[in-house]
Amino acid sequence: AQSVTQLDSQVPVFEEAPVELRCNYSSSVSVYLFWYVQYPNQGLQLLLKYLSGSTLVKGINGFEAEFNKSQTSFHLRKPSVHISDTAEYFCAVSEILTGGGNKLTFGTGTQLKVEL
Amino acid sequence: NAGVTQTPKFRVLKTGQSMTLLCAQDMNHEYMYWYRQDPGMGLRLIHYSVGEGTTAKGEVPDGYNVSRLKKQNFLLGLESAAPSQTSVYFCASSFPGLSPQHFGDGTRLSIL
Numbered sequence: 001a002q003s004v005t006q007l008d009s010q011v012p013v014f015e016e017a018p019v020e021l022r023c024n025y026s027s028s029v030s031v032y033l034f035w036y037v038q039y040p041n042q043g044l045q046l047l048l049k050y051l052s053g054s055t056l057v058k059g060i061n062g063f064e065a066e067f068n069k070s071q072t073s074f075h076l077r078k079p080s081v082h083i084s085d086t087a088e089y090f091c092a093v094s095e096i097l098t099g100g101g102n103k104l105t106f107g108t109g110t111q112l113k114v115e116l
Numbered sequence: 117n118a119g120v121t122q123t124p125k126f127r128v129l130k131t132g133q134s135m136t137l138l139c140a141q142d143m144n145h146e147y148m149y150w151y152r153q154d155p156g157m158g159l160r161l162i163h164y165s166v167g168e169g170t171t172a173k174g175e176v177p178d179g180y181n182v183s184r185l186k187k188q189n190f191l192l193g194l195e196s197a198a199p200s201q202t203s204v205y206f207c208a209s210s211f212p213g214l215s216p217q218h219f220g221d222g223t224r225l226s227i228l
Contacts, residue, residue: 009156032214043120043206043219044159051214090158094214100166101147102214103174106158 002027002093006107013081014115021076021110023065023091032094033074034104035065039087047089050074061085086114118142122207122220129197129227137192137223139207147210148190149174149217150182152203159206165190166212197227 007022025033032051036044048059055067065076074091088111092104120141129135139148146167151159161174165184179201181193190209194201204224208217 004158034216036219041221043221044208045219046216049214049216096213097164097172099172100212101149101164101172102210102212102217103161103164104159104217106160108156108158 002029002095002105004091004093004105004107006091006110008110009108010111010113012113012115015083016080018079019077019081019085019112021089021091021112023074023076023107025072025074025091025093027072027093027095029095031067031069033065033067034092034094035059035063035074035076036090036092036106037061037087038090038109044090047076081112081114083114083116085112087112120207120209120218120220122205122223124223125221126224127226129194129225131197131199131227133197133227134193134195135197135225136194137205137207137225139190139192139209139220141188141190141207141209141218143209143218144187145209145218146187146212147217148184149208149210150180150190150192151206151208152176152201153206153222154203162192162205199227201225202227 035047091107149164150162163182210217
């Protein structure tokens with residue numbers, strides 16, 4: 001079974017500082033990884049995805065993530081955060097289901113709090 | 117630019133009552149999903165559908181039923197609500213394969 005571990009439940013950071021949100025996965029098959037962001041009282045929005053190819057993936061809002069197969073990690077980074085980045089971030093691993101469908105297994109989330 | 121729309125947004129039920137949550141998408145997606153989100157647990161898949169008239173169980177299906185009578189709609193039913201079903205419910209939809217899932221804004225359900 002696939003699983004995702006987000007090591008930090010909360011990450012406080014000052015505005016304009018860099019941030020890294022950690023994600024480790026466990027999978028016995030091909031790995032497809034996603035980062036989603038959830039703003040308060042909203043649904044999840046896709047930040048970026050890794051399906052294959054380059055291990056450095058760039059997403060929206062200046063975020064990027066690096067797929068590291070040897071360390072089974074997919075950490076999310078941003079070089080300079082803004083107050084508007086305050087949100088909860090979810091790492092997810094995908095598997096194709098028998099008969100179709102695409103099951104996302106989510107981590108428990110990391111609350112990023114950007115302070116002035 | 118509606119995307120995925122969930123109704124209602126909030127609901128309070130008493131134990132034993134029934135209700136149906138509605139999800140509608142206007143992106144012509146084949147696949148639709150229902151998740152529940154609980155504190156400290158991320159999102160867990162309840163049921164999903166790969167096309168009109170088809171449904172399948174996810175990770176936590178007990179106590180829920182679903183129907184996909186039309187391609188654009190996916191209904192989640194609670195026949196006899198229990199306090200353990202207090203949660204935030206999210207609907208999502210996607211194209212086949214590894215296409216990203218698009219999420220609605222959620223339904224906050226409290227069962228007393």
